[in-house]
Amino acid sequence: MQRYIIQDDQINNDIITIIGNDVHHIKNVMRMRIGDEVICVINNKINIYLCEIMAITNNIILKIKKIEKHYSEINCNVTIAQGIIRKEKTEEVIRRLTELGCKKYIPIKMKRSNVKFYEEKKERWDTIIKEASEQSTRTSLMIISSVLSIDKLIEQSKEYDLKLLAHVDRKGEKLKNILSNKSFKNVLVVIGPEGGFDDTEIELLLKNDFRCVSFGNRVLRTETAPMYIMSVLGYEIGEKNED
Amino acid sequence: MQRYIIQDDQINNDIITIIGNDVHHIKNVMRMRIGDEVICVINNKINIYLCEIMAITNNIILKIKKIEKHYSEINCNVTIAQGIIRKEKTEEVIRRLTELGCKKYIPIKMKRSNVKFYEEKKERWDTIIKEASEQSTRTSLMIISSVLSIDKLIEQSKEYDLKLLAHVDRKGEKLKNILSNKSFKNVLVVIGPEGGFDDTEIELLLKNDFRCVSFGNRVLRTETAPMYIMSVLGYEIGEKNED
Numbered sequence: 001m002q003r004y005i006i007q008d009d010q011i012n013n014d015i016i017t018i019i020g021n022d023v024h025h026i027k028n029v030m031r032m033r034i035g036d037e038v039i040c041v042i043n044n045k046i047n048i049y050l051c052e053i054m055a056i057t058n059n060i061i062l063k064i065k066k067i068e069k070h071y072s073e074i075n076c077n078v079t080i081a082q083g084i085i086r087k088e089k090t091e092e093v094i095r096r097l098t099e100l101g102c103k104k105y106i107p108i109k110m111k112r113s114n115v116k117f118y119e120e121k122k123e124r125w126d127t128i129i130k131e132a133s134e135q136s137t138r139t140s141l142m143i144i145s146s147v148l149s150i151d152k153l154i155e156q157s158k159e160y161d162l163k164l165l166a167h168v169d170r171k172g173e174k175l176k177n178i179l180s181n182k183s184f185k186n187v188l189v190v191i192g193p194e195g196g197f198d199d200t201e202i203e204l205l206l207k208n209d210f211r212c213v214s215f216g217n218r219v220l221r222t223e224t225a226p227m228y229i230m231s232v233l234g235y236e237i238g239e240k241n242e243d
Numbered sequence: 244m245q246r247y248i249i250q251d252d253q254i255n256n257d258i259i260t261i262i263g264n265d266v267h268h269i270k271n272v273m274r275m276r277i278g279d280e281v282i283c284v285i286n287n288k289i290n291i292y293l294c295e296i297m298a299i300t301n302n303i304i305l306k307i308k309k310i311e312k313h314y315s316e317i318n319c320n321v322t323i324a325q326g327i328i329r330k331e332k333t334e335e336v337i338r339r340l341t342e343l344g345c346k347k348y349i350p351i352k353m354k355r356s357n358v359k360f361y362e363e364k365k366e367r368w369d370t371i372i373k374e375a376s377e378q379s380t381r382t383s384l385m386i387i388s389s390v391l392s393i394d395k396l397i398e399q400s401k402e403y404d405l406k407l408l409a410h411v412d413r414k415g416e417k418l419k420n421i422l423s424n425k426s427f428k429n430v431l432v433v434i435g436p437e438g439g440f441d442d443t444e445i446e447l448l449l450k451n452d453f454r455c456v457s458f459g460n461r462v463l464r465t466e467t468a469p470m471y472i473m474s475v476l477g478y479e480i481g482e483k484n485e486d
Contacts, residue, residue: 136461217315217482218379231474238461
């Protein structure tokens with residue numbers, strides 16, 4: 001059934017008011033009618049609302065028929081920080097990371113990022129995240145941070161209990177030794193841009209308790225690396241409703 | 244250093260002859276000159292050859308200066324079989340699976356695949372695989388099978404010691420219970436097309452010893468699922484040179 005992620009204030013007792021782009025989607029893309037059913041989810045809540053369409057005007061009025069719980073988040077908050085990469089690649093990375101359960105994406109200004117991050121694309125990124133969340137039945141929206149410098153990232157990294165630095169060099173620690181049979185609350189993974197890290201950046205990160213890991217014996221493209229680590233973290237750390 | 248995957252018969256004592264598209268790549272893309280160095284790899288062998296360019300004509304003549312061993316394959320042969328998906332998505336899946344260490348990709352004619360597989364694109368897919376292998380430093384080329392029916396896939400599935408069926412329904416077995424602390428030689432994973440499996444296809448696969456697994460609590464797009472499972476398998480099964 002079609003899902004829509006809404007904000008807390010769109011719900012009022014057993015009535016939900018759909019506003020903005022979702023109105024267009026229900027009316028013109030899905031061509032729904034009064035009596036049709038949709039699922040609504042409030043960002044960052046585990047309740048999901050099975051609703052029936054009551055009225056279609058400039059907004060859409062839904063009546064809640066049933067409330068269920070839905071666990072769709074992995075058992076750990078994962079932040080992926082990445083040297084700024086090209087616009088189309090950013091789009092793909094954002095879409096896949098959303099599907100795979102990432103909580104936050106931080107574009108980093110690195111020495112070898114020779115493209116700029118399009119802050120004006122923020123709205124487009126957010127639309128991708130909302131769509132990908134609805135499609136993958138996630139109940140929380142990934143956050144995209146503004147561009148940070150490495151220094152600023154290091155400042156913010158204090159709140160993480162595992163900080164990884166993905167290096168193509170094989171001399172990193174084995175990811176499995178770091179992850180298996182452990183539990184983490186907040187994981188931060190830093191990935192280089194297309195051109196890789198500059199040596200001074202690596203040194204700075206290592207000095208600040210980032211652990212250098214290998215993502216296997218193959219050199220992954222910068223846009224593949226986030227999907228790899230997010231898949232592995234989801235697999236190894238597991239889902240929120242388990243145990 | 245730039246890598247080229249070559250065939251066995253291009254090597255003759257300490258001389259390697261570069262032919263075909265790689266000549267254009269060395270001459271016109273990389274603009275290399277006599278005396279420049281490249282690495283050559285023979286498909287499916289672990290030796291890598293550090294070479295120097297001796298002559299540039301219609302072909303390129305290299306002299307081998309050093310031979311090393313390079314392990315770039317995961318410790319298990321993984322085949323991903325997938326309901327036929329759209330052309331652009333196939334391209335992306337092939338590229339990522341190559342980087343992540345997949346051995347074989349089989350497009351499957353399924354009831355809900357409503358696109359055709361472009362066999363005439365085979366040359367294009369093979370170019371992508373060669374490029375992605377060279378970039379990711381793999382020493383073996385992923386194979387793309389012709390389109391198979393589910394029945395034919397089941398016939399071929401006898402040679403695998405683990406056969407998985409990725410279902411979006413959460414009632415599948417937990418992937419971790421299947422994989423952890425086990426070893427497998429040949430793993431086959433079947434993934435549905437955009438429209439998912441038809442119920443009769445699932446029944447047929449289950450009857451033939453495929454095990455239904457969940458890829459986590461989020462519904463992955465059909466093009467994300469292969470990258471997810473390939474990442475997890477690489478992580479869990481490990482690399483060929485280990486231990």
